[in-house]
Amino acid sequence: MQRAFRARRIIPLAGEGPSRTARELFSPPRVHDDAVIVTRGGFVEAVEPYGHFRRRAATPLTDMGEVTLVPGLVNAHGHLELAHLTGSTVQGAGFVPWVRSLLPLAAHPLTQDALDAAVRQLADCGTAHVGDVGNRATPQVAAALAAADIGATLFCECFGYTLPDPPVSDALWPDSARALPPDVFMRQATLAGHALFSTHPVTLAVAKRWCSRNGRPFSIHLAEHPDEVEFLTTGKGALADMLAVRVLPEGFEAPGVPPVRYAAELGLLDEQTVAVHCTQCTADDAALLAASGTWACLCPRSNAVIGEGAPPVRQLIEAGVGLCCGTDSLASNHDLDLWNEVRTLRDMAALPAAAPLRMATVNGAAALGLAHLGTLEPGRRAAFAILPGDLSRDIPATA
Numbered sequence: 001m002q003r004a005f006r007a008r009r010i011i012p013l014a015g016e017g018p019s020r021t022a023r024e025l026f027s028p029p030r031v032h033d034d035a036v037i038v039t040r041g042g043f044v045e046a047v048e049p050y051g052h053f054r055r056r057a058a059t060p061l062t063d064m065g066e067v068t069l070v071p072g073l074v075n076a077h078g079h080l081e082l083a084h085l086t087g088s089t090v091q092g093a094g095f096v097p098w099v100r101s102l103l104p105l106a107a108h109p110l111t112q113d114a115l116d117a118a119v120r121q122l123a124d125c126g127t128a129h130v131g132d133v134g135n136r137a138t139p140q141v142a143a144a145l146a147a148a149d150i151g152a153t154l155f156c157e158c159f160g161y162t163l164p165d166p167p168v169s170d171a172l173w174p175d176s177a178r179a180l181p182p183d184v185f186m187r188q189a190t191l192a193g194h195a196l197f198s199t200h201p202v203t204l205a206v207a208k209r210w211c212s213r214n215g216r217p218f219s220i221h222l223a224e225h226p227d228e229v230e231f232l233t234t235g236k237g238a239l240a241d242m243l244a245v246r247v248l249p250e251g252f253e254a255p256g257v258p259p260v261r262y263a264a265e266l267g268l269l270d271e272q273t274v275a276v277h278c279t280q281c282t283a284d285d286a287a288l289l290a291a292s293g294t295w296a297c298l299c300p301r302s303n304a305v306i307g308e309g310a311p312p313v314r315q316l317i318e319a320g321v322g323l324c325c326g327t328d329s330l331a332s333n334h335d336l337d338l339w340n341e342v343r344t345l346r347d348m349a350a351l352p353a354a355a356p357l358r359m360a361t362v363n364g365a366a367a368l369g370l371a372h373l374g375t376l377e378p379g380r381r382a383a384f385a386i387l388p389g390d391l392s393r394d395i396p397a398t399a
């Protein structure tokens with residue numbers, strides 16, 4: 001059935017591909033004043049002036065009022081299976097105290113109430129799709145997102161130094177992935193590595209190869225915190241002390257190179273990889289990410305909550321790194337409202353609002369390989385969000 005949605009302003013980002021340069025990210029987007037999104041069967045048929053639309057035969061029209069509509073948001077990194085841990089971890093003291101406080105809590109099973117409340121937060125801010133990382137409650141998470149009509153890339157996370165035997169991709173999938181309905185697994189599941197410091201390099205390489213062969217995105221937490229850099233380059237520090245107890249194998253030797261370079265050496269970096277966090281990226285790292293086409297997913301509020309520093313947003317943009325964004329989990333963020341990441345990125349790097357808007361829409365869709373999302377134009381999914389007033393005021397009318 002044909003439907004239409006009128007709004008005071010619509011910013012469809014139509015015709016835009018992913019923005020990797022400052023010029024693309026910062027350019028003022030085209031704003032349609034007093035316009036409608038015409039949809040059929042859940043897909044966009046047209047975005048056009050309201051005056052034009054009124055001349056057509058009767059079609060149900062929803063007047064959204066004095067708001068600005070934009071493409072539905074793509075939250076490129078979260079962990080819904082930690083939704084029951086809001087506010088229960090150590091904050092502001094860095095990664096090691098945070099993860100030490102998380103580990104005993106993460107063993108508690110996810111509750112349906114907490115999951116449903118988290119999914120409502122995603123829906124309320126206009127989230128169309130989530131890149132969700134997990135390895136325990138994947139079927140429960142997939143079902144809750146489907147019930148809310150939110151798309152999902154289900155990153156099934158590999159962790160640990162125990163090599164699967166034989167070291168082939170079939171052996172990498174966690175039991176929770178095997179428990180997915182077959183059609184959901186086929187359409188939505190892919191592999192992720194937890195991090196370079198926590199996961200065997202062979203496991204990471206095998207997982208990445210599976211993703212490449214199957215045309216799926218791969219994800220890994222990368223250059224997230226100073227402890228990671230210290231551990232990978234020297235094998236020492238607070239992270240080494242913690243990992244030595246349960247994770248590291250006997251005789252472990254650090255690779256002796258910083259994270260982004262190590263990821264490149266392992267063959268993990270290309271345009272189908274989403275490198276999450278990147279707070280510790282140097283200019284050389286940014287150049288490596290840009291040259292490989294790797295997406296950097298920024299989660300600046302999570303970094304602030306844990307106390308890891310901030311991503312070098314301007315440096316990444318100037319290097320030409322493709323940027324998207326995510327909330328990360330409720331164990332390291334106050335809420336799952338991606339508009340708060342958009343505001344944080346705007347404010348921390350003095351960006352025009354159009355830049356983080358593109359990161360949260362067209363770039364997020366490209367990073368996760370979603371051809372049906374990211375912009376509002378014919379053939380795309382009719383998934384849209386209301387741009388909050390403060391951000392809308394930052395985007396001027398088209399001259």
Ligand SMILES: [Zn+2]
Pocket residue numbers: 077078079133221276328329
């Ligand atoms: Zn994460």
